[in-house]
Amino acid sequence: MKKGLALLSLAAFSFGSAQKGPLILNNYSKYDFEGYIIASNSDGGCYPLVTSADPDLVKIPADSHMYNGHELRYNDYQDQFNNSLYPMAAWSVMLSATNTTTIPWNDPSLSLGGFISDNTKWAASKFAMYYPGTHNNAPDNFGGTVSIFSNCYNTTPNFTTPSGNMAEIFTIDDGVTLYTYIQLY
Amino acid sequence: MKKHFLLAAFASLILTSCNNEGSATNTMESMKTPQMENFDKAFKSLGDPQNRPTEEEKRRNTSELSDRRKALLVPASKELILSTGVTENELMRKTGGDMSQIIVWATQIYMKKSDEIRKNIKSEK
Numbered sequence: 512m513k514k515g516l517a518l519l520s521l522a523a524f525s526f527g528s529a530q531k532g533p534l535i536l537n538n539y540s541k542y543d544f545e546g547y548i549i550a551s552n553s554d555g556g557c558y559p560l561v562t563s564a565d566p567d568l569v570k571i572p573a574d575s576h577m578y579n580g581h582e583l584r585y586n587d588y589q590d591q592f593n594n595s596l597y598p599m600a601a602w603s604v605m606l607s608a609t610n611t612t613t614i615p616w617n618d619p620s621l622s623l624g625g626f627i628s629d630n631t632k633w634a635a636s637k638f639a640m641y642y643p644g645t646h647n648n649a650p651d652n653f654g655g656t657v658s659i660f661s662n663c664y665n666t667t668p669n670f671t672t673p674s675g676n677m678a679e680i681f682t683i684d685d686g687v688t689l690y691t692y693i694q695l696y
Numbered sequence: 697m698k699k700h701f702l703l704a705a706f707a708s709l710i711l712t713s714c715n716n717e718g719s720a721t722n723t724m725e726s727m728k729t730p731q732m733e734n735f736d737k738a739f740k741s742l743g744d745p746q747n748r749p750t751e752e753e754k755r756r757n758t759s760e761l762s763d764r765r766k767a768l769l770v771p772a773s774k775e776l777i778l779s780t781g782v783t784e785n786e787l788m789r790k791t792g793g794d795m796s797q798i799i800v801w802a803t804q805i806y807m808k809k810s811d812e813i814r815k816n817i818k819s820e821k
Contacts (some may be wrong), residue, residue, distance in 0.1 A: 533807075539740045578736035579725060580810055594811075631727055659759035668759050673756055682760040685800040692761075696743025 529611040532689035534633040537576035537581035546638025550631040553661035565601035588621040633691040657694040731779040738772035766795040773802030
């Protein structure tokens with residue numbers, strides 16, 4: 512416990528990457544997406560690291576994007592539960608490599624402006640793609656991990672499969688709000 | 697007889713509610729404006745072969761969308777902002793022509809409109 516607190520105060524003191532904007536996932540591909548949604552303290556020490564936990568894998572059908580209103584949109588850890596098409600009932604929070612807790616979405620520790628929210632930002636997704644309505648892998652086993660540029664990950668922000676499918680994560684930062692996009696094509 | 701009548705009434709109720717559901721799904725897309733459609737298309741176009749990240753862009757030490765690819769989102773973003781009644785002058789004054797500010801502003805408009813449409817559809821049900 513003491514160690515946890517020390518880590519908390521250290522992290523709060525030194526870093527502060529802040530969950531300062533929404534995550535939008537557009538699946539423009541013709542395959543179903545199933546994957547983890549991950550946020551972390553990517554600019555400072557990687558922890559806290561927050562991962563989707565209930566459900567652990569978010570399922571986003573083929574052809575789900577802004578225009579048909581089926582995109583995944585998470586404004587923050589809490590708002591998403593009532594306002595997203597893909598509600599996340601709990602998040603797994605790692606404060607260090609040896610300290611993991613599953614926290615319900617409405618727990619005060621996940622609130623906007625709280626320690627976890629203030630010290631994390633949307634960072635990555637580890638996913639697989641399937642033919643619609645099945646668990647048959649998309650061509651070339653389209654899937655993997657995309658992550659924002661950071662020392663916390665040794666994966667890339669984008670990749671393309673031999674048959675031309677592509678996955679990417681990118682940000683658009685106007686200085687006030689940071690939008691993070693994950694897109695599948 | 698009475699029982700049949702009730703059954704028929706009940707069945708027609710179910711039918712009507714199903715019909716309404718059908719029209720509600722139609723409105724989700726029909727209520728979206730052409731500017732919203734173009735905005736989504738611009739994001740989709742980032743996956744077109746010529747618009748994918750170049751080797752040079754991949755080597756950058758940042759996840760921020762490159763200026764070349766941001767530029768692909770700007771025309772549709774401007775269109776969406778102007779469709780709300782904002783003038784070209786106001787747009788330039790507020791954003792200074794900064795691509796990120798234009799795209800973020802348009803995204804916020806898009807999400808607000810999308811939420812309103814979703815709410816309308818819910819209240820119609």
